[in-house]
Amino acid sequence: MSKRQQLPPQIRKVEVKDRASGKTVVRYQVTVDAGISPETGKRKQTRKRFTTEKDARDYLSTTQAAVAAGTYVARSKRTVRQVIDEWLASKHNLKPSTVLGHKSKLSAVKDELGEVEVQKLTKGHLDDLVKRLRAGEVEGRSAWSPRSVNYMLSILTSALESECKQGNVVRNVAALVERVDESGRAEMKTLTEDEMFRILDHECRDRHLWTLALYGLRRGEIAGLKWSSVDLSAGTVTVEENRVVVERQVLTGTPKSRKSRRILPMPTEVVDVLKAARKRQLEDRLAAGSQYGSGEYVASNQLGEPLHPDAITSRWEKLLRDLGIPAVRLHDARHSCATLMHLRGVPIAVIAAWLGHASAAFTMATYAHSQDDALKAAASSFGRVVTTRDTETGVT
Structure with missing residues (x-):
């Protein structure tokens, strides 16, 4: 018969009273060094009890490996509300209007899930919130458009990503939530x-x-x-x-x-x-x-x-x-201006600069609807008889 292994120093037997029976029972208490706290600069320890020695040893091994790899996340009672408030407070370079927009969209998350511990937040929580927001079932709020829902998910993903990088959560559950299809958005209308x-x-x-x-x-x-x-x-x-x-x-x-x-x-x-x-x-x-x-x-x-x-x-x-x-x-008056410039042959890069777009690629994607007419005009140049009207750009 094999000799019983001695317990490592991180595990010790303790006697506790069982709440159900009232009897004294043996438990295996694990105390693990979890590194240095970035908040206090002091050593962090995690403590947990198990009913069996095997479970205690498995937990010790897994936790030590996670600490060594830098992936260990200490237990925390930080709430979703705290995470959102701290993330918003850290956005020092955003314009006030942008911060206000972020606060507005994240207020729905705070109102519905604010008291949930962020480590217990699940994809299911967010899927349910998205469903209710889209259906207009959240008290005090009308039904949200796909664009509003995706905006909320995007900034919540950023907030939880910051938590991941700080080692406060294991995974970013907001990144797992499927975005709402925006293809049904009404096309822009342009003036003739x-x-x-x-x-x-x-x-x-x-x-x-x-x-x-x-x-x-x-x-x-x-x-x-x-x-x-x-x-x-x-x-x-x-x-x-x-x-x-x-x-x-x-x-x-x-x-x-x-x-x-x-x-x-x-x-x-x-x-x-x-x-x-x-x-x-x-x-x-x-x-x-x-x-x-x-x-x-x-x-x-x-x-x-x-x-x-x-x-x-x-x-x-x-x-x-x-x-x-x-x-x-x-x-759409602005869109009409860009469309007319496009159809009259003004280069996309110039239109982007005129409109103040961040890139010509965005301008091209935004005004792709004017491509059909532009292509028809270009097709006329292949005719045997090319008239002045066919080739005139009318650029002003």
């Missing part, structure tokens, strides 16, 4: 060339705003454009400020990305429209007197106060109704 020029030629108080939109500026860029960024003599518009609505708050900051900061040379007709708007606002100042605001924004009301971005959208919708043009989003 005739509709674009009807808007550009329409005399109204906000004509300069629609001109800027049809020449490729985002709503936030229009709302954030100051007269100090408009050089009427040189005919340029410098995009350097953004006013956006996040969670019903108007936030002013830098443009969407580094490439969004740009100086755009404007055609003479655009400069003329801006000059007329500037003159009208100066007349408003004289009429309002001391009640007039700063008047520093290009998009201002008659009292010199900056227009709320949502007010710009409302005015756009009224304009289309007045002109009898089918409803399209204000942002």
Whole structure:
């Protein structure tokens, strides 16, 4: 008969009272050195009891191997709420509007799963949350779109990835959740060339705003454009400020990305429209007197106060109704500009720079819908008789 092995120093027998029977029983208590705590700088130890010596030895062996490999995760009661709050607090370089957007989407996770210990968070928890968000079954929230769900999953994945790197969780369960198919999203609608020029030629108080939109500026860029960024003599518009609505708050900051900061040379007709708007606002100042605001924004009301971005959208919708043009989003005016430039032969790289896109590849993917018409135009060049109309690009 083999001699019984002596217990290693990390395992010792202890006598405890069994809760069910009330009798004294023997347990095997394992104490393992789990490395140094990054928070305190002190040695960490993990302690656990087992009913059998074999289970205790197996646990000791597995744990020591994980500690040596740097993959051991100590038991923690940190909650999902704590993890999200700490991750958001660590995002020092994000724009306030981006942080607010992150907080808004992650608030659903905190409300529903905030008290769950992050080490006990499962894929099932998140699958169930996604299902209920999509169905509008989460109290106080309307049904979420695929895009909103995927946005939430993306930033939650980033937060849990940080936990993995810090050694606080074994795996990133958010990365395991299947993303919702966004292929059913409505395609962007673009204005026809005739509709674009009807808007550009329409005399109204906000004509300069629609001109800027049809020449490729985002709503936030229009709302954030100051007269100090408009050089009427040189005919340029410098995009350097953004006013956006996040969670019903108007936030002013830098443009969407580094490439969004740009100086755009404007055609003479655009400069003329801006000059007329500037003159009208100066007349408003004289009429309002001391009640007039700063008047520093290009998009201002008659009292010199900056227009709320949502007010710009409302005015756009009224304009289309007045002109009898089918409803399209204000942002689609920007898409219309890019599509027209594309169909007229302007290189994608130039369109990307004009629109302030991060890359030409994104621009190509966004405006792929205009490829069909562009290819048809190119096909005509193979005919035996090539007319001036076939080859004219009309680039301005």
